Amino acid sequence: MSQYFACIFVPDFPVEALLRAEPELRSQSLAVLEGKTPLQKIFAVNENARRAGVSPGMTKLQIEACSNIVLRERSLLQEAAAHAALLDCAQSFSPRVEAAGCNTIVLDLAGLQPLFGPPPKIARALARRASDLGLETSVAVAGNPDTAALAARGFSGITVIPEGNEANQLGSLPVEVLFENSTQESAQILETFSRWGIRKLRDLAALPDVALSERLGQDGVRLQALARGATSRTLVPVEPPLIFEETIELEYPLVLLEPLAFLLGRLLEQLCARLEARALATQELRLCLELDNNNGATGVPAHPSRQSFHRTLRLPIPLLDSRTFLKLLQLDLKAHPPGAPIVKIQLAAEPVRPRSAQNGLFLPPAPEPEKLELTLARIAGIVGEDKVGSLQLLDTHRPEGFRMQRFAPEPFSPQSHRDTEKNNSHFLIQAPSKISSVPLCLCGDDLVTALRIFRPSVDVAVTMQDGKPAHIACPGNKAMQGEILWAAGPWRSSGDWWEKEGWARDEWDIAVQAETGIALFRLVRDRLDGRWFVEGTYD
Amino acid sequence: MSSLPLVSTAAPGRFVPVAASARSMLILERLSAVPKLAGVTPASRLEVRPSPQMVSSGIRELDALTGGLPRGCLTEICGPASSGRTSILLATLSAATQRQEICALVDISDAFNPHSAAAAGVNFERMLWVRCGHLQKSGSPQRHRVTENKIEKPVEQALRVTDLLLQSGGFGMVIIDLGDTPLKMARRIPLTSWFRFQRAVEHTATVLFVISQVPCARTCASLLLKVSGKKLSTVSSQLSAETPTHAQFLDGLQVQGELLRSRLERKPAGSVTAAFATKVG
Numbered sequence: 001m002s003q004y005f006a007c008i009f010v011p012d013f014p015v016e017a018l019l020r021a022e023p024e025l026r027s028q029s030l031a032v033l034e035g036k037t038p039l040q041k042i043f044a045v046n047e048n049a050r051r052a053g054v055s056p057g058m059t060k061l062q063i064e065a066c067s068n069i070v071l072r073e074r075s076l077l078q079e080a081a082a083h084a085a086l087l088d089c090a091q092s093f094s095p096r097v098e099a100a101g102c103n104t105i106v107l108d109l110a111g112l113q114p115l116f117g118p119p120p121k122i123a124r125a126l127a128r129r130a131s132d133l134g135l136e137t138s139v140a141v142a143g144n145p146d147t148a149a150l151a152a153r154g155f156s157g158i159t160v161i162p163e164g165n166e167a168n169q170l171g172s173l174p175v176e177v178l179f180e181n182s183t184q185e186s187a188q189i190l191e192t193f194s195r196w197g198i199r200k201l202r203d204l205a206a207l208p209d210v211a212l213s214e215r216l217g218q219d220g221v222r223l224q225a226l227a228r229g230a231t232s233r234t235l236v237p238v239e240p241p242l243i244f245e246e247t248i249e250l251e252y253p254l255v256l257l258e259p260l261a262f263l264l265g266r267l268l269e270q271l272c273a274r275l276e277a278r279a280l281a282t283q284e285l286r287l288c289l290e291l292d293n294n295n296g297a298t299g300v301p302a303h304p305s306r307q308s309f310h311r312t313l314r315l316p317i318p319l320l321d322s323r324t325f326l327k328l329l330q331l332d333l334k335a336h337p338p339g340a341p342i343v344k345i346q347l348a349a350e351p352v353r354p355r356s357a358q359n360g361l362f363l364p365p366a367p368e369p370e371k372l373e374l375t376l377a378r379i380a381g382i383v384g385e386d387k388v389g390s391l392q393l394l395d396t397h398r399p400e401g402f403r404m405q406r407f408a409p410e411p412f413s414p415q416s417h418r419d420t421e422k423n424n425s426h427f428l429i430q431a432p433s434k435i436s437s438v439p440l441c442l443c444g445d446d447l448v449t450a451l452r453i454f455r456p457s458v459d460v461a462v463t464m465q466d467g468k469p470a471h472i473a474c475p476g477n478k479a480m481q482g483e484i485l486w487a488a489g490p491w492r493s494s495g496d497w498w499e500k501e502g503w504a505r506d507e508w509d510i511a512v513q514a515e516t517g518i519a520l521f522r523l524v525r526d527r528l529d530g531r532w533f534v535e536g537t538y539d
Numbered sequence: 540m541s542s543l544p545l546v547s548t549a550a551p552g553r554f555v556p557v558a559a560s561a562r563s564m565l566i567l568e569r570l571s572a573v574p575k576l577a578g579v580t581p582a583s584r585l586e587v588r589p590s591p592q593m594v595s596s597g598i599r600e601l602d603a604l605t606g607g608l609p610r611g612c613l614t615e616i617c618g619p620a621s622s623g624r625t626s627i628l629l630a631t632l633s634a635a636t637q638r639q640e641i642c643a644l645v646d647i648s649d650a651f652n653p654h655s656a657a658a659a660g661v662n663f664e665r666m667l668w669v670r671c672g673h674l675q676k677s678g679s680p681q682r683h684r685v686t687e688n689k690i691e692k693p694v695e696q697a698l699r700v701t702d703l704l705l706q707s708g709g710f711g712m713v714i715i716d717l718g719d720t721p722l723k724m725a726r727r728i729p730l731t732s733w734f735r736f737q738r739a740v741e742h743t744a745t746v747l748f749v750i751s752q753v754p755c756a757r758t759c760a761s762l763l764l765k766v767s768g769k770k771l772s773t774v775s776s777q778l779s780a781e782t783p784t785h786a787q788f789l790d791g792l793q794v795q796g797e798l799l800r801s802r803l804e805r806k807p808a809g810s811v812t813a814a815f816a817t818k819v820g
Contacts, residue, residue, distance in 0.1 A: 364640045365744045367709030375707040379669055379700050387670040390663050391653050402653045407667045409641050447598060448659040449791050450625035452650040452718060479620065488789055509789040516619030517768055520789065536652065538792065539625035539718065 002163045004109040004119050005145045005235070008090060008126055009138045009152035010082070013103035014044040017082035018072050020134035021248045021266055025070055029054065031063060034074045043074050077247040077346075085133045085274050087240040092129060092277035093122065096237045098145065101180060104152070106145045108235050123158045133273050142166060147229040150201075153177050166229020171202030178223050189216065189223070201227035242278070245348040246270050253292045253341030260342060261330050267347045268322040268329075281318035281354035285325060287311045290344035309338040316408030317369045318352045324370045331377040335385070357411055366409070376407060397495050398503060399535070400453075449538055451522060457533040462523065469508055469523060472534075479514045480521065480534055486511040487523075494527070504528055509538070590803060591761075594746060597634030598627060604798055604813040605762055608746050612761035612802075613737045615749045622768045623794030624718055624750045625650075629659035631748060632714065636662035640711025643667040643704050647697045648719035667704075671696040694724050698732055705739035705747070713740075717751040725755050733759035754799070763800035768792055 010016050014032045019025055029052050034043035040060040049069060063069055083102045090097040093116065096108035109122055116122045119141040130137040140151035140159040147166045151159045154173035161169045175193050178201070179186035192215075198204050204227040212220040225231045246267040254260050264287075275282060289309040313328055355369075367375070379388045386404055394401040460480055463471035468487050474480035489508035496502045504527040511518050520538035525531070570576050593607030608614050608631065618624050633656075635642050642665060644651060649670045656663070671693040697715060704713050717725050733756040740747045749756060754763055795814045 364638055365709050365711050366641050367707050371707045371709070375703050376667075378703050382696050382699055382703075383669060383671055387672065389668065390666060391668055392663065393653055393657055404668070409665050447626050447630055447791075448655060449623075449789075450629050450655040450659070451652045452625050453652045455649045514620065518621065519619075520621045520792075536650070537620055538789065539621055539623065 002143060004141050004143060005148045006093075006107050006109055006119070006123060006126060006139060006141045007100070007145070007148035007152035008086060008105045008107075008130060009140070009149070010086065010103040010130075010135055011138060011153075011156070012044050012046050013082070014074050014079060015046045016135050017079040018075060019046075019136075020082055020085070020270060021078060021246075021263070022072075023134065023266075025072075026136075029066075029069045031069055031071055032074045033060060033071055072251070073249070075247070075249050077249065081246050081270075082135060084240065084243065084245075085270065086130065086135060086137075087238070088274045088277045089126065089130045089133055089135075091240065092279075093126060096235055097240075098235045099238050099240075100145075100149055104149055104180070106149055106235065108237075109141065120158070120160045123160060127158055129277060133277065134270060142229065144229070144231055145233060145235055146226055146231040150177055150226060150229075153180070161229070167202075167205050167227070170227060170229050171200060171205065173201045174199060175201060175204055175227075177201070178226055185219075189219065192216070242280070242351045243348075244271055244274055244282070244351055245346065247344065247346045249344050250342065253343050255341050257330070257333055257337065260333070260345070261326065263345055264329055264347065265322065265326045267345065268325045271347060271349050272320055272322040272325070275320055275349060275351060278351070279354070280351040281320040282349035283315050283318045283352045284350035285313040285315075285329070286348045286350070287313070287329060288346040288348075289338050289342045290346075291338055291340035292343045293340050306343065307340065309340075309342075311336060315373060316406065318355050319370055319373070320354060321370055324374060327374050328377050331374075331381055335381055366411075372407075397493060399505075451536045452539050453536040454534060457524070457535050459531065459533050460523070462525075462532040469510060472510070472512060472523070474534070479519055480512065482512055484510045485513060485518065489523075490525070492527075502528070507535075592744070593803075594638070595634050596627070597630035597632075600813040601627065601764070601796060604796060605764065605801060606803060608748065609761055609803055610744050610746055611740050611742055613733065613740065613747045613749065613756055613759050614762040614764075615751065615754060615756050615760040616764045616766060617751045617754050618766035619752060619768075620718075621792065622766045623792050624766055625655075625716075626659075626792065626794065627766065627796075628714060628716065628748070628750050629656055629661060632656065632666065632712070633660040633662075635712045635746070636665040638711065639665065641665050641667070641709065642712040642714065643669065643710050644714045644716060645669050645671065645697045645700050645704070646716050647671045647693045648716070649693075650716065650719050667710075669697075669700050669704075671700065692724070694720060694728065698728065701736060702739075705736060705745065708743060708745075710745050712746045712748060714748045714750070717749060717755060720751070722752055725751055725753065728755055730757060730759070733757065737761075760800065761802045763798075765797045765799050767795050767797075 015030055018030070018032060026046075027048070029049035030046045031042050031049050031054050032044045033040045035041055038060075042054060042056050042058045042060075042063060044056060045054045052066060052069065054063060054066060054069060060071070063071065079102060083099075086103075086105050087097060087099065090105045090107045094107040094109065094112060096110070098106045100106050109119060112122055113119075116125055123139045123141045127137055127139045130139075138152045138156050138159070140148045140155060140161065142148040142151055142161040143163040143166065147161060147170065150170055150173065151161055154170070154177045159169075175198060176190065179190070193199075193204070198207070204224055207224060209221065209224065212224055216223075222231075248263055248267065250263075254263075271282075287310070289311075291307045291309050293307050311329075311332055313325070313332060319325070376388060388407070389404045390407045390409075391402045392405050394403060458474060458477060458480060461473040462469045463473075465471075468489070469484050471483055472480055487508050487510045490506035491508075492504075492506050494502070494504035497504070506525045506527060508523040508525075510521050510523050512521060513519075522535045522538070524533055524535045526533070591609035591611050593609055595602055596605070596608050616624055616627055632642055632644070637660065644666060646669060649672050651668060651670075653663070656666075694717075697717075701713065701715055704710060736747055737756075737759040749760070754760070754765075756763075793814065
């Protein structure tokens with residue numbers, strides 16, 4: 001079986017890197033500027049701008065004369081993110097990937113045909129995947145890496161060069177395609193070719209080898225081999241680090257959360273597409289906003305340097321849904337607004353393996369993790385972050401000895417369920433036929449009397465008689481007033497005496513006649529300050 | 540509409556009564572011909588609503604009284620303070636979490652006691668506790684500024700939270716604790732809210748469980764149980780006048796439950812009761 005290599009090439013790479021964040025500019029004439037004001041020059045343009053007469057090297061002043069040209073500053077961070085996305089795209093097909101340049105990726109297609117089909121199908125799939133990642137690319141497949149790279153640079157769209165037909169297909173390309181970057185040396189060679197009347201690769205390939213070698217040396221021979229599609233070299237694979245980061249540098253500071261959410265949505269879509277390409281999910285999102293503190297409108301004192309605002313979103317399970325992430329970030333930013341205009345957005349995802357879970361027909365109901373996360377975030381927005389979650393008892397006798405923690409129920413495991421059922425089998429009752437799945441049922445004697453806590457506790461005045469409380473008075477609560485019909489206690493407890501927050505108390509269980517019957521309360525006397533209060537009611 | 544023939548006049552001079560089934564068919568045909576009634580299904584042809592799946596409340600006596608708690612329905616338990624409502628709640632919660640179901644407790648008065656729940660056997664890992672109340676003002680200044688105008692009453696918070704939980708779906712049990720909510724506020728909860736909750740859990744496996752002082756959900760509750768505590772003498776069996784206070788202890792509660800409404804069992808309202816006791820954990 002013949003060996004094939006594919007090359008993904010992104011024409012006008014700086015422009016494409018910017019278009020990933022602003023896809024609505026794709027239909028407009030876009031020029032990318034580089035350099036410092038006032039020496040800014042055009043670095044790259046898209047096809048529309050090229051048709052309008054704009055070319056790299058022009059000054060900003062020359063461009064301003066043209067109408068309908070959108071100008072953007074070159075962003076190295078966005079170019080790096082686009083390059084990483086390109087690598088992710090190639091890595092999703094083949095593990096042998098070579099980064100031939102920031103805009104050119106070559107990958108080995110050996111062994112991929114049984115998985116993805118014949119080379120033309122693979123090329124189409126590569127182009128589609130790159131398009132999903134926001135990059136318009138040219139893809140070429142050939143028998144060697146260099147020919148694939150030349151064809152990708154020279155032909156737009158998808159090109160498949162059959163083995164043995166390389167020279168014929170490459171022949172129509174101009175000689176400029178041999179030089180990826182214009183250097184002084186390449187300019188000299190191109191000038192020489194121009195003087196010889198060589199315009200196409202076909203002309204270069206037809207030159208006699210020895211004569212070319214005598215005039216241009218080994219460079220000439222190498223270029224002719226490239227033009228003939230007859231090179232042979234080993235691919236130099238790279239192992240790209242699993243860094244998933246997207247950045248947008250804004251032209252104008254953002255003040256409102258709504259446009260910020262719009263941009264975050266785009267970044268999240270890109271991140272999720274990249275993670276999906278690598279068959280990964282994320283459990284942690286890190287948002288870094290660069291704030292413009294010089295804007296006096298917000299009331300924040302001016303500061304010469306920009307301040308960063310960080311938010312980290314930790315998820316209990318790996319997720320890969322950009323809309324869920326966006327909603328979670330929106331809710332988080334609503335609860336914790338940045339407080340100053342935003343000039344740069346950086347979003348990173350920590351990659352993890354996606355969760356693998358299969359639901360069963362007979363498993364107990366459980367909320368979908370994505371929906372549960374959103375619901376918890378929304379509830380936290382209503383009641384406060386520290387007021388929602390599951391609780392964990394602390395190893396202490398101190399009252400209120402618990403803490404709230406994030407609600408992340410473990411996925412249901414049938415084994416633990418079976419164990420629970422086995423342990424509780426002695427509780428099983430002969431339930432009525434309509435009752436289904438009754439693993440635990442207690443008879444009344446085994447029930448626990450619940451205590452309802454008053455938060456905050458209710459201060460009361462207590463009259464003692466014969467060493468026990470006889471009368472209770474609480475001006476603000478009629479139910480806690482009157483003679484104490486029955487009292488049991490005191491139950492004395494103390495702890496943490498070696499610390500500042502030491503506590504010591506006497507507890508009484510009391511019964512008071514209320515309007516609706518007898519009410520049972522837990523009365524407490526703080527032995528440190530002598531205060532009486534009602535901690536709760538038995539119910 | 541023309542009058543329907545109740546007798547057949549096929550044979551001249553002899554009236555033959557039309558068979559009942561044929562007559563009803565005839566009526567249906569005539570009714571379906573009326574454009575306004577084209578989509579109306581006669582009551583006789585309505586399908587019988589399937590009875591909901593029942594789950595154990597965790598208390599044998601209550602299961603015997605009510606047949607269990609219906610899934611996809613609203614169950615309400617009402618009673619005054621110290622009547623045993625919360626004990627039933629904990630037993631129900633314990634049974635549900637031990638069935639590995641995810642449960643949510645919307646605690647309007649923030650009265651949940653974790654130690655009682657632990658003694659009752661509640662699995663905290665599968666219980667979401669939402670503590671309603673005013674938002675804390677001790678956060679960042681920006682947060683305070685944003686939330687200052689949005690401080691809500693606990694009942695309003697609870698209604699919004701319950702809406703979110705029910706819309707999220709997947710919970711085995713959602714409990715609304717109105718036990719300490721003042722009667723005025725509890726009665727102000729609009730019936731439409733209860734109706735919305737009832738419709739949200741309908742055809743789902745969620746048990747919507749409400750405890751309150753007086754019936755609040757009214758007709759939206761498929762099961763309504765009233766509990767009451769018994770006399771003081773039953774509080775402690777070891778209580779006597781000679782016993783010193785430090786030797787006395789609260790043994791538990793004697794609880795009596797009365798079935799006020801059940802759309803499932805069709806038992807006569809207010810005539811069926813059950814009694815059981817609780818122990819201090």
